[in-house]
Amino acid sequence: MTWQHELQGGFHSPRTLLNFLELDEKGFSIAADKQFQTRVPLSFAKRMIKGNSNCPLLRQVLPIADEELETEGFSLDPLSEREFNATPGMLHKYHGRVLVMLATSCAINCRYCFRRHFPYQDNRVGRRQWLEILDYIATREDIHEVILSGGDPLMHSNHKLREFLERLTEIKHVETVRFHTRLPVVIPSRIDDDFIKLLASSRLKAVMVYHINHHQELCDEIKLGVDALRRHQVVVLNQAVLLSGVNDSEDVLVNLSHALWRHGILPYYLHLLDKTQHTSHFEIKKEKALLLFKAMQSKLPGYLVPKLVREDSYQKSKTWIF
Numbered sequence: 064m065t066w067q068h069e070l071q072g073g074f075h076s077p078r079t080l081l082n083f084l085e086l087d088e089k090g091f092s093i094a095a096d097k098q099f100q101t102r103v104p105l106s107f108a109k110r111m112i113k114g115n116s117n118c119p120l121l122r123q124v125l126p127i128a129d130e131e132l133e134t135e136g137f138s139l140d141p142l143s144e145r146e147f148n149a150t151p152g153m154l155h156k157y158h159g160r161v162l163v164m165l166a167t168s169c170a171i172n173c174r175y176c177f178r179r180h181f182p183y184q185d186n187r188v189g190r191r192q193w194l195e196i197l198d199y200i201a202t203r204e205d206i207h208e209v210i211l212s213g214g215d216p217l218m219h220s221n222h223k224l225r226e227f228l229e230r231l232t233e234i235k236h237v238e239t240v241r242f243h244t245r246l247p248v249v250i251p252s253r254i255d256d257d258f259i260k261l262l263a264s265s266r267l268k269a270v271m272v273y274h275i276n277h278h279q280e281l282c283d284e285i286k287l288g289v290d291a292l293r294r295h296q297v298v299v300l301n302q303a304v305l306l307s308g309v310n311d312s313e314d315v316l317v318n319l320s321h322a323l324w325r326h327g328i329l330p331y332y333l334h335l336l337d338k339t340q341h342t343s344h345f346e347i348k349k350e351k352a353l354l355l356f357k358a359m360q361s362k363l364p365g366y367l368v369p370k371l372v373r374e375d376s377y378q379k380s381k382t383w384i385f
């Protein structure tokens with residue numbers, strides 16, 4: 064089965080997912096699912112614990128009644144991203160690098176994500192936008208790194224990605240291409256031979272930033288992909304989000320770092336939740352986050368301690384919290 068088949072399959076309704084996990088099929092919110100549709104690949108669901116309604120993987124993807132709350136201080140556009148939309152589909156906010164929203168969808172819909180409200184309709188990146196983005200990058204010689212994000216950039220076929228990368232490669236001052244992606248985590252077969260070849264044959268230095276929040280998300284197949292990437296000098300990092308009920312304990316965070324290391328991945332960032340409306344039940348306050356961070360620091364070698372960060376709308380970098 065190819066990754067495209069896996070993408071089409073999987074769970075698109077909370078009820079079938081709950082049935083698969085042998086849980087009460089009424090334990091979800093219809094309204095929350097309506098607002099942001101359930102989407103979970105089978106491979107990821109298989110890493111959940113059957114019969115456990117508190118499974119940390121399930122909590123990340125199951126629409127629940129808590130999402131129906133409106134919370135003060137949480138917004139539909141917490142990062143004011145609309146303002147930094149230099150050209151549709153691209154954010155130029157930080158020095159030396161741009162973030163391109165290459166795809167508008169994902170293989171999985173994470174409940175805590177800002178994407179549930181982002182006006183993707185207005186940011187659909189078609190061929191014309193690609194060319195505008197490439198033009199923008201070409202005229203600014205201080206841009207050395209292009210970050211492909213989304214949505215999930217690996218939703219595109221290798222063929223499409225090759226086309227974009229080839230054009231990007233022609234811009235001399237671009238040195239690095241970075242992928243922010245969760246696809247290799249939720250559908251590990253996405254890292255296929257063709258994708259590896261694509262990166263291996265490019266002059267651009269490549270960085271993959273995975274998104275894994277809990278050690279239970281890791282599996283042998285993910286490691287196969289990471290091993291293949293690393294054989295071709297691709298750097299593989301991880302960013303996690305600190306989430307209540309998922310990874311807000313010292314043990315889980317320490318285990319996550321160790322498990323990442325065993326799979327050939329280095330921790331990069333541990334993010335505080337962006338204050339996206341309808342996600343406040345996931346929030347961990349800064350004070351508790353700092354305590355967890357210090358606890359990690361006391362148990363892990365420095366290279367396995369991610370930077371604890373928050374994204375602030377008008378800052379020129381992530382804000383380090385310490």
Ligand SMILES: *Cc1c(COP(=O)(O)O)cnc(C)c1O
Binds near residue numbers: 154157210374
């Ligand atoms: C997070 C982010 C980046 C990348 O930041 P790094 O600190 O280099 O990982 C770039 N642009 C935008 C708009 C971002 O939000």
Ligand code: SF4
Binds near residue numbers: 168176213
């Ligand atoms: S952008 Fe990342 S966090 Fe958001 S839904 Fe997609 S995979 Fe999940």
